[in-house]
Amino acid sequence: MISESVSRLIEEFSKLPGIGKKTAERLTYHVLRVHEAEALQLAEAIRNIKLNVRYCEECYNLAETEQCAICRDSRRDRSRICVVEQPRDLISLENTGSYSGSYHVLLGRIAPLEGIGPEQLTIDRLIERVQQGGVKEVIMATNPTVEGDGTALHISNLLAEFPLEITRLARGVTAGSVLEFANREVLTDALTGRQKF
């Protein structure tokens, strides 16, 4: 029989997404073999993320202080707000390096069939930010799904009374591909979202 502590760590690892029983065992035996200091660093990192990380009071990005690193950065353009569903979407957009405005993380999407309504998201705070003034453009970057589009539609209705531009991410043909092999839906998107030269 394996010891209680070992089987407990295997059990904890196997709860992680994408980790099966065998991988959980490998990870556990790895932790057993490494030096105590190294293993405790992992424990400490897990502890810190739970104790220190919270949501930014401004945009609901992940933060370790009241405001996230992006909201604290004075070089970011506050007249533009890019609205995303989750912090991981924000990270993807940040990784492109081609956006210098601010963000707003909804922490979900409106999904009536799952019982998730607009009041469960951070939409009220977004409206507050717009009411404070200075916002010229809100970019809808929710996922291109029915629920993501529906959420963007709901928010754009709420923002219609404000003097600002509402835009959404383009979708359609991938650069470097050929039209011949694009499916009907992709081509429809590309035609609907066509832009001026």
Added chain:
Amino acid sequence: MPLEPATALVLRTVDWSESSLVVTLFSREFGKIRGVARGGRRPKGPFESSLDVLSRCRIIFLRKSSDALDVLSEAKLIERFRPFERGLPALQAGYHIAELLDAWTDCYDPHPQLYDLTIATLAELRPQTPLGALLLQFELAALRLLGYFPALKECVHCGAVVQPQSRVSFSCLEGGVLCVSCRPGKRNVISLSNAAWQIMSQLPLLWDDDQTTTEKEASDARQRKLDVDGLRRLPTDGLGELRPVVSQYVNHLLGFMPRTQASLGK
């Protein structure tokens, strides 16, 4: 177990893991199907992000015995529901239709006519359509196809023909109208205007439910079978009166209030 092909509408998707989905579909051939789509959340691969709510697709799936989930092996998109083109009220109506179908149908209990009615109705969910009337039409025609349509001509209690008067008594509990002599002493009876009563009888007839056999034949005939101009001719005050009555009747049949009901007509 053989692989089965089907045409189906996606009613719900729930994230199952990083890359997989559990999908509830309403198929023309098999009725409701609930299955796992491994890799269904990835944009590439056998599903090509076609498994989105209200999308219509051709699927191939492996039917599992007993109560295990089926396994979807492939999905090809026929048509996606596009909220930006349809508008918010149409999207809310679409969600409501999906929720009702999920609640009303069972796995492997096919209703090809209900499927055709659904696809024809979804196609008309657009800003120009009288959405309130269309949704009532869908609900009443669906109740008729499912065998739950309320008795409107004869008293549900004694069978006597109900005479057209200024108002008619409707009972959700009994499932239809009550004549003057049966009305006393009944609980939860709604008083309907003659106009609303007439519309309730006419609405399901705007869907011509003659038999069609194959999906190919059906897809050619579907849109012709739904009389959208007929919806435009209905008096609006009678429709407004009917909305809460039909909701109450639907809730009574289901035994609960659908989540998407509150947002209707807002």
